[in-house]
Amino acid sequence: xxxxxxxxxxxxxxxxxxxxxxxxxxxxxxxxxxxxxxxxxxxxxxxxxxxxxxxxxxxxxxxxxxxxxxxxxxxxxxxxxxxxxxxxxxxxxxxxxxxxxxxxxxxxxxxxxxxxxxxxxxxxxxxxxxxxxxxxxxxxxxxxxxxxxxxxxxxxxxxxxxxxxxxxxxxxxxxxxxxxxxxxxxxxxxxxxxxxxxxxxxxxxxxxxxxxxxxxxxxxxxxxxxxxxxxxxxxxxxxxxxxxxxxxxxxxxxxxxxxxxxxxxxxxxxxxxxxxxxxxxxxxxxxxxxxxxxxxxxxxx
Amino acid sequence: xxxxxxxxxxxxxxxxxxxxxxxxxxxxxxxxxxxxxxxxxxxxxxxxxxxxxxxxxxxxxxxxxxxxxxxxxxxxxxxxxxxxxxxxxxxxxxxxxxxxxxxxxxxxxxxxxxxxxxxxxxxxxxxxxxxxxxxxxxxxxxxxxxxxxxxxxxxxxxxxxxxxxxxxxxxxxxxxxxxxxxxxxxxxxxxxxxxxxxxxxxxxxxxxxxxxxxxxxxxxxxxxxxxxxxxxxxxxxxxxxxxxxxxxxxxxxxxxxxxxxxxxxxxxxxxxxxxxxxxxxxxxxxxxxxxxxxxxxxxxxxxxxxxxxxxxxxxx
Amino acid sequence: xxxxxxxxxxxxxxxxxxxxxxxxxxxxxxxxxxxxxxxxxxxxxxxxxxxxxxxxxxxxxxxxxxxxxxxxxxxxxxxxxxxxxxxxxxxxxxxxxxxxxxxxxxxxxxxxxxxxxxxxxxxxxxxxxxxxxxxxxxxxxxxxxxxxxxxxxxxxxxxxxxxxxxxxxxxxxxxxxxxxxxxxxxxxxxxxxxxxxxxxxxxxxxxxxxxxxxxxxxxxxxxxxxxxxxxxxxxxxxxxxxxxxxxxxxxxxxxxxxxxxxxxxxxxxxxxxxxxxxxxxxxxxxxxxxxxxxxxxxxxxxxxxxxxxxxxxxxxxxxxxxxxxxxxxxxxx
Numbered sequence: 001x002x003x004x005x006x007x008x009x010x011x012x013x014x015x016x017x018x019x020x021x022x023x024x025x026x027x028x029x030x031x032x033x034x035x036x037x038x039x040x041x042x043x044x045x046x047x048x049x050x051x052x053x054x055x056x057x058x059x060x061x062x063x064x065x066x067x068x069x070x071x072x073x074x075x076x077x078x079x080x081x082x083x084x085x086x087x088x089x090x091x092x093x094x095x096x097x098x099x100x101x102x103x104x105x106x107x108x109x110x111x112x113x114x115x116x117x118x119x120x121x122x123x124x125x126x127x128x129x130x131x132x133x134x135x136x137x138x139x140x141x142x143x144x145x146x147x148x149x150x151x152x153x154x155x156x157x158x159x160x161x162x163x164x165x166x167x168x169x170x171x172x173x174x175x176x177x178x179x180x181x182x183x184x185x186x187x188x189x190x191x192x193x194x195x196x197x198x199x200x201x202x203x204x205x206x207x208x209x210x211x212x213x214x215x216x217x218x219x220x221x222x223x224x225x226x227x228x229x230x231x232x233x234x235x236x237x238x239x240x241x242x243x244x245x246x247x248x249x250x251x252x253x254x255x256x257x258x259x260x261x262x263x264x265x266x267x268x269x270x271x272x273x274x275x276x277x278x279x280x281x282x283x284x285x286x287x288x289x290x291x292x293x294x295x296x297x298x299x300x301x
Numbered sequence: 302x303x304x305x306x307x308x309x310x311x312x313x314x315x316x317x318x319x320x321x322x323x324x325x326x327x328x329x330x331x332x333x334x335x336x337x338x339x340x341x342x343x344x345x346x347x348x349x350x351x352x353x354x355x356x357x358x359x360x361x362x363x364x365x366x367x368x369x370x371x372x373x374x375x376x377x378x379x380x381x382x383x384x385x386x387x388x389x390x391x392x393x394x395x396x397x398x399x400x401x402x403x404x405x406x407x408x409x410x411x412x413x414x415x416x417x418x419x420x421x422x423x424x425x426x427x428x429x430x431x432x433x434x435x436x437x438x439x440x441x442x443x444x445x446x447x448x449x450x451x452x453x454x455x456x457x458x459x460x461x462x463x464x465x466x467x468x469x470x471x472x473x474x475x476x477x478x479x480x481x482x483x484x485x486x487x488x489x490x491x492x493x494x495x496x497x498x499x500x501x502x503x504x505x506x507x508x509x510x511x512x513x514x515x516x517x518x519x520x521x522x523x524x525x526x527x528x529x530x531x532x533x534x535x536x537x538x539x540x541x542x543x544x545x546x547x548x549x550x551x552x553x554x555x556x557x558x559x560x561x562x563x564x565x566x567x568x569x570x571x572x573x574x575x576x577x578x579x580x581x582x583x584x585x586x587x588x589x590x591x592x593x594x595x596x597x598x599x600x601x602x603x604x605x606x607x608x609x610x611x612x613x614x615x616x617x
Numbered sequence: 618x619x620x621x622x623x624x625x626x627x628x629x630x631x632x633x634x635x636x637x638x639x640x641x642x643x644x645x646x647x648x649x650x651x652x653x654x655x656x657x658x659x660x661x662x663x664x665x666x667x668x669x670x671x672x673x674x675x676x677x678x679x680x681x682x683x684x685x686x687x688x689x690x691x692x693x694x695x696x697x698x699x700x701x702x703x704x705x706x707x708x709x710x711x712x713x714x715x716x717x718x719x720x721x722x723x724x725x726x727x728x729x730x731x732x733x734x735x736x737x738x739x740x741x742x743x744x745x746x747x748x749x750x751x752x753x754x755x756x757x758x759x760x761x762x763x764x765x766x767x768x769x770x771x772x773x774x775x776x777x778x779x780x781x782x783x784x785x786x787x788x789x790x791x792x793x794x795x796x797x798x799x800x801x802x803x804x805x806x807x808x809x810x811x812x813x814x815x816x817x818x819x820x821x822x823x824x825x826x827x828x829x830x831x832x833x834x835x836x837x838x839x840x841x842x843x844x845x846x847x848x849x850x851x852x853x854x855x856x857x858x859x860x861x862x863x864x865x866x867x868x869x870x871x872x873x874x875x876x877x878x879x880x881x882x883x884x885x886x887x888x889x890x891x892x893x894x895x896x897x898x899x900x901x902x903x904x905x906x907x908x909x910x911x912x913x914x915x916x917x918x919x920x921x922x923x924x925x926x927x928x929x930x931x932x933x934x935x936x937x938x939x940x941x942x943x944x945x946x947x948x949x950x
Contacts, residue, residue: 136319140591141553144571148324148587151575152331228444232557235446238575251450255561258454265454269447277442510680512721518676520709520736520787530735534726610771611725 028289035285041278049099052092060085060093060245069261079263082253087263091271094245097157099275101230101246104161106223109168110215116169117176118203118211121184131177134170142167143232150238160239164229168222175218176211183210213290220283224276231272247272309602313595320595321373324588325366328580339382339578378588379581383574388585391570396589398468399559399566402489403551405482407544409490410497415540417494418501423528425506433498440495445554449488449561456484466563485562489554493547500543504536511535538609545601549594556590621693622649623827624673624795629697630686631665631672640900642668644851645687650795655821655828657842657859659835659874663896665851666831670797673829674708675701692794710740713788717800719780723772729756729783730768733790740791755786759816778809782816789820795827796820802837814841835878839863847871850907851899853926857933867935867944869912906938914943 029035064084072079078087116134120127137145149163183189184207192202227247233239234248235255242249247268254264331338336352353359357368372379378388421433443451457465463484469477508514509532517531556568563569567586574582631643642665650656660666668677673696677683689696691712696704708714716722724732733752737743743751749768756764759782772780781801788796798817802810818841821828830842838845838859845862847855847870855868866872876890894911897903903910909919916939924938937943 132315133319135316136323139316139320139595140323140587141549141594143553143557144587144590145323147556147571147575148327148583149330151578151580151583152327154332224442232444232446236557236560236572238572251447255450258450259458262454262458265450269451272444272447273439273442276444277439280438280442512716512718513724515671515676516714516716516722516784516787517724518679518708519674519714521705521707521739522709522735523705524679531724535724609726611773 032285032289034281035289038278038280038282038285041274042282045095045275045278046099049092049095052095053089056086056089056092058086058089060089061243069257069264071261072263078267079261081250081264082257082261087250087267090245090250091247091268094247094250094268095271095275097240097244097246098227098230098248098272101157101160101164101240102223102227102275105164105168105226105230106219108161108165109172109222110219112165112169113172114176114208114211114215116173118180118207120173120177121180121207122199122203127177130173134173137166137170138174143229146229146233147236147238150233155238155241157240157244160230160233163233164226167229168226172215172218172222175214179211179214180207183207217283217287217290220279220286224279224283227272227275227279306603309599313599316595317592320588320591321370322366324584324591325369327584327587329362339580341578373588378585381574381579381582383577383579384582388581391582392567392585392589395565395567395570397470397566398564399552399555399568401471401478402482402485402555402559402564402566403548405479405486406489406493406551406555407548409486410493411544413490413494414497415501417498418540419505419528419533421498421502422505422509423524425502430502434502437495437498440491441499443491445489445492446557446561448491449485449558452484452488453561466561468562468564481562481564485555485558485564488561489551489558492554493551496547497540497543500540501536504539505532508532508536534608538605541601541604541608545598548597549590552590552593623652623654623692624650624829625690626673626687627690628687629669629672629689631668631677632684632686634682634684637900639684641902642851642899643672644902646848646851646853647687648846648853648856650827650829652794652827653821653825654844655818655830655842657838657845658829658831658848659833659838659845660848661833661896663899664848665899666848667799669848669851670714670799670829670831673797674712674714675704676714706740709736709788709793710791711793712795712797713791713793714797714799715781715784715788715801718804719777719784720772722784723780725772728769728771729775729787733768733783733787736787737790751790752786755790756783758820759783759786759789760812761786777805778812781805781809781813785813785816785820789824792824793826795829797829797831799831800833801830803832803834810837817841835874847874850897850902852907852936854908854936855934856926857935861933865933865944867929867933867940868908868937869914869943870908906936908937914939 062085064080067076067080067084068082070076070080070084076086076088078091081087081090116130120130146163146167149166150159153159153162189202189206192206230239230246231248231251234246235252237249237252239248240246242253250268251265254261254268257264336349336356336358337344340348340352357365360368369379376389378392380386381388381391384391417433417437421430424430453465456462463480466481468481471478505528509528514527514532517527522531555566556571558564559566559568560572567590571583571586574580574586626649627647629643629646630641633640633642644665646669648656658666658669671677672685673689673691675683675685675696678701685697687697691707694707696707723729727735730749730752733755734745734748737748737751738745741748753764753768756768761767761779761782767775767779767783772783775783785801796817801817802813805813814837817828817830820826828841830838832838842859844856844858846853847862847868849870855862855866855871862871863875866875870892873890873892877892892911893913897907897910903920904923905921906912906915906919906924909915912919918938922938924936926934926936927940928934929940
């Protein structure tokens with residue numbers, strides 16, 4: 001009888017604890033303005049990139065020499081560029097390129113970094129080789145490596161993705177590895193080894209899920225950095241080649257006409273700032289949400 | 302300390318090995334034969350063959366690598382095809398403006414960031430803290446080339462306070478030199494300042510929570526003294542690391558910002574070389590900047606010893 | 618005894634403003650310390666004794682959002698309402714403080730000497746050279762061997778006991794009238810503990826300073842203090858001389874504490890006494906008597922009404938409804 005009662009108590013208590021945890025988590029989400037604001041703006045940007053062309057009667061490529069460099073007006077909300085193309089339309093199409101490249105680079109480098117980082121912790125020789133390669137690649141300043149790679153590969157969207165993935169993967173691999181190392185040392189993993197669970201089972205079922213929180217946060221920051229890097233490469237003429245629109249190459253064109261057309265510099269610039277800022281806000285918020293200890297520590301101080 | 306320095310130097314060998322391989326391979330990942338790519342579509346078979354011979358591109362790849370590294374060790378970075386001069390000489394001619402710009406940006410960043418970071422930490426949770434953190438968040442979201450363009454637009458084109466673009470070397474006078482570097486310096490320094498402000502703040506917050514700060518206060522020391530003498534000296538170590546790690550960002554950032562303001566530095570050199578497919582120069586610039594970056598981090602690691610007696614003595 | 622006490626704490630309350638609202642860590646503490654007296658404050662961790670000791674020189678308001686109530690009179694000056702700049706002249710000069718963990722309480726990047734010289738020059742107009750000389754003197758007074766050399770050492774180069782001696786030297790450099798020692802021996806080995814206690818007692822005798830000694834260790838209290846206050850959840854629950862406390866403890870909490878001291882002469886197979894339950898968080902202090910949730914004698918009244926501090930005799934006060942019944946004192950007191 002007594003034991004039964006106790007069992008019930010335990011079930012009740014754990015139920016109550018779970019409920020409390022859920023409400024606490026929800027409350028934490030609700031009070032995490034960075035996360036919410038960041039996520040909202042990013043979603044809006046993505047939606048705008050997808051359905052934006054519906055709002056504009058212009059195409060991204062059709063040139064109208066008579067309409068070149070018109071200031072913002074009712075017809076052309078953000079003005080026109082040096083070929084008479086509608087700047088709003090160009091920025092919308094540029095958003096498609098810039099955001100999708102950023103996202104693809106973030107996903108690719110996270111995936112590669114995850115595999116490298118996790119497997120490195122399991123095989124000693126592999127670890128030495130992979131980490132030396134990562135250290136070497138990290139030692140070469142990022143944009144410079146990307147510029148050199150683009151010089152060799154030639155300017156194209158695909159090559160921008162390749163170059164930036166090479167630049168961002170080593171850092172992610174390092175972060176995943178250090179988290180995985182900590183997880184690996186946990187007693188329950190040791191116990192699983194003792195029970196004869198296979199390496200790949202432990203890696204995929206137990207270690208990988210534990211590395212996902214820091215990975216997700218890092219992926220957000222890589223997303224933002226990839227947008228900046230793509231813009232920088234395109235701005236330098238080593239990224240997305242014309243006539244395809246990207247925020248970077250609109251800026252490149254804008255620099256040439258900076259005396260005549262401020263809108264060519266200001267609007268794509270604002271687009272970059274808003275997307276990077278919201279991604280950074282989102283990433284910071286996500287970190288606080290996934291690892292409340294960090295925030296608690298700061299609060300205590 | 303000596304053992305520590307030796308150990309630290311030895312650990313650089315694998316890093317530099319990987320760096321040289323990566324940079325060496327750049328010329329070999331081009332689609333098509335390197336010589337054909339360098340010479341362009343109109344090149345004849347004979348010309349390609351001649352270039353292959355000249356650059357040793359028809360030898361086995363490992364032999365090419367060891368040759369290249371051997372030359373590097375002798376200080377020979379190769380020959381620029383487009384400029385008809387040694388790469389080393391081309392880099393020497395262009396490195397000055399880049400370093401000038403990077404150093405100026407670092408100075409601007411430190412002058413802004415350290416006081417801001419200390420104030421934000423001391424006033425944490427207040428409006429002052431929130432606004433400083435908000436501004437720094439914005440500062441981190443504006444890439445330096447973009448800020449450069451915007452500053453150029455506002456200060457150079459609209460207000461006409463400073464020259465829009467160009468460069469004067471230091472030998473023509475300090476102000477002549479600086480007036481061209483102020484806008485690029487601010488564009489480059491801002492993101493750095495934002496980063497260091499945040500780092501200073503969090504590092505200071507951590508230290509301010511420690512027991513010896515309580516001790517210092519219990520001895521009747523003033524808040525200024527507690528903050529500057531007791532907290533900042535301890536909080537400085539992580540800040541120093543960030544400065545080292547991000548100086549690389551500064552130098553590469555300088556490469557990009559230079560192209561906006563037409564400063565004849567390494568950035569212009571590398572961009573011109575891309576257009577001319579002058580791979581020796583591209584490789585040389587990437588290598589030199591990487592070596593500067595790695596060397597700087599080494600120096601900062603060693604500086605640790607001077608700032609923190611625990612490191613100095615434990616590693617004796 | 619002197620007519621005016623050195624330190625008089627009257628109904629001190631310390632409230633923290635946290636995200637969850639106001640939390641009261643110290644709830645109406647009163648006591649006095651006379652010149653040359655060593656007073657002990659005993660309690661489990663979390664009972665508010667550290668917060669109380671730091672409230673006296675208001676160390677908490679730099680890092681937390683704090684509100685004080687009550688009075689802290691030191692040498693006829695009210696410390697709680699004093700401007701902080703004026704208080705700074707007292708901190709380290711007339712009231713000095715030492716802490717639990719000496720290594721983390723010393724700044725790692727400055728030498729011991731540098732840190733002592735800094736305090737001296739903060740409060741006295743002396744040259745660097747004189748201050749340095751004096752630093753060596755105080756280090757010698759605290760029993761640090763070859764102080765001329767040690768003065769140039771960094772904290773991590775000293776052993777734990779030497780670090781605490783250096784802390785004490787720093788605290789004593791300006792010859793304070795009151796020393797607040799917050800668990801100064803807890804982080805040290807037993808033999809070193811004894812040496813540090815010996816040192817504090819000796820300095821108390823030779824310099825005549827008052828000492829407020831905070832600890833969770835009743836054994837230490839019995840060695841050093843003339844009188845003891847037992848603290849539980851931010852309140853003093855029993856206040857008497859050290860002798861009486863051990864001979865006739867009246868509060869059930871004190872009795873529990875004393876019973877849980879392991880005894881050398883006790884039966885090895887006898888189980889050590891444990892006080893039932895855990896200390897409630899200061900965020901939710903029980904209604905009625907704060908100890909009621911763990912008290913074996915608690916009745917209806919204890920759960921609903923808070924007892925007052927009652928004077929049993931001239932030397933003994935206790936905060937318990939049922940102390941007389943529990944201790945069979947009916948008719949005798």
